[in-house]
Amino acid sequence: xxTASVLFEERASMANKKIAxxxxxxxxxxNSLTLEMVxxxxxxLLEWQQDDSISCVFLHGAGPKAFCAGGDVQQLYHSALSxxxxxxxxxxxxxxxxxxxxxxLHTFAKPIICWGHGIVMGGGLGLMAGCSHRIVTERTRxxxxxxxxxxxxxxxxxxxxxxxxxxxxxxLGLTAAHMNAADCIYTGLxxxxxxxxxxxxxxxxxxxxxxxxxxxxxxxxxxxxLRHFEQQNHDARPADNIAVHYETIQQLTDQNNFYDIVDxxxxxxxxxxxxxxxxxxxxxxxxxxxxxxxxxxxxxxHMSLAEVFQFELILVTNIxxxxxxxxxxxxxxxxxxxxxxxxxxxxxxVPSQVLQKLITPPWPTNPLADL
Numbered sequence: 363x364x365t366a367s368v369l370f371e372e373r374a375s376m377a378n379k380k381i382a383x384x385x386x387x388x389x390x391x392x393n394s395l396t397l398e399m400v401x402x403x404x405x406x407l408l409e410w411q412q413d414d415s416i417s418c419v420f421l422h423g424a425g426p427k428a429f430c431a432g433g434d435v436q437q438l439y440h441s442a443l444s445x446x447x448x449x450x451x452x453x454x455x456x457x458x459x460x461x462x463x464x465x466x467l468h469t470f471a472k473p474i475i476c477w478g479h480g481i482v483m484g485g486g487l488g489l490m491a492g493c494s495h496r497i498v499t500e501r502t503r504x505x506x507x508x509x510x511x512x513x514x515x516x517x518x519x520x521x522x523x524x525x526x527x528x529x530x531x532x533x534l535g536l537t538a539a540h541m542n543a544a545d546c547i548y549t550g551l552x553x554x555x556x557x558x559x560x561x562x563x564x565x566x567x568x569x570x571x572x573x574x575x576x577x578x579x580x581x582x583x584x585x586x587x588l589r590h591f592e593q594q595n596h597d598a599r600p601a602d603n604i605a606v607h608y609e610t611i612q613q614l615t616d617q618n619n620f621y622d623i624v625d626x627x628x629x630x631x632x633x634x635x636x637x638x639x640x641x642x643x644x645x646x647x648x649x650x651x652x653x654x655x656x657x658x659x660x661x662x663x664h665m666s667l668a669e670v671f672q673f674e675l676i677l678v679t680n681i682x683x684x685x686x687x688x689x690x691x692x693x694x695x696x697x698x699x700x701x702x703x704x705x706x707x708x709x710x711x712v713p714s715q716v717l718q719k720l721i722t723p724p725w726p727t728n729p730l731a732d733l
């Protein structure tokens with residue numbers, strides 16, 4: 363029998379309330395999102411939002427390795443490959459529906475607890491970012507690695523990267539640098555650290571809450587429970603990567619122009635493995651992606667959340683029609699030679715008209731205009 367890609371459960375709680383549980387359930391692909399999964403989640407969340415018996419939602423991933431490794435990029439690749447340079451029906455529908463789901467999470471009328479254990483990348487981060495209570499664990503590994511496949515940090519990345527301390531968001535977007543639990547909390551992408559072995563106990567404590575009458579009080583009651591667990595787990599929290607590199611990141615990104623920023627990061631030399639990996643990712647990533655990331659973060663700085671998703675949909679639609687995306691996925695995930703042949707060999711070689719075309723709406727009306 364086929365197993366559902368997303369599992370839904372309603373667990374009886376106190377005061378005639380229930381805890382709703384959504385489980386991303388494709389462990390073999392590290393719970394990577396498909397269009398089916400996005401649509402299932404969206405429909406169920408809308409129902410739970412309207413159901414007065416549901417006090418909160420608990421969102422997590424099946425298996426010990428990942429909450430969600432992102433979108434199922436291979437499906438997006440085959441969609442883009444089938445229509446080179448033109449509309450890619452599956453990919454473009456996927457991104458539109460995914461962004462609607464992410465926006466719903468950001469604006470959801472009830473508390474959502476996201477258990478971000480293991481790998482949380484790309485689209486997984488998009489799910490987690492919008493939740494009201496975001497938990498990271500000792501094995502959380504978070505990143506926005508889109509530059510390595512010719513994309514950009516989407517799913518609201520333009521929103522949350524711009525709200526990090528200093529220019530950390532720009533650095534993370536350009537370098538795909540990995541974050542542990544402490545880094546996620548420092549950058550504002552997570553709220554609390556709790557060891558993964560505590561998950562079932564946390565759920566049991568949530569079920570045992572004597573729920574007050576309204577959703578605002580529910581949020582406060584959940585916060586009280588999670589704070590207690592975080593205090594118990596304080597000593598297991600990993601050491602920071604980003605906080606200790608803050609001044610270095612600020613210096614590298616404090617340049618006269620974008621090209622000098624790229625030169626400073628890629629030219630940085632040290633025996634620090636975290637910084638070296640970050641510099642290498644930018645050096646080998648798509649020059650179009652790097653330019654798009656910088657341009658996008660500047661253009662979206664003062665946009666509302668809805669405007670950010672609308673803008674990102676323009677950019678991602680045009681990018682999946684661009685050959686760098688297909689080539690990036692081919693090199694990393696299909697042939698796995700890790701030697702992509704990008705359209706341009708450096709950020710300075712990317713023509714300004716190419717970047718302008720990427721942010722030009724490809725349709726008369728933005729599909730997310732109703733957000």
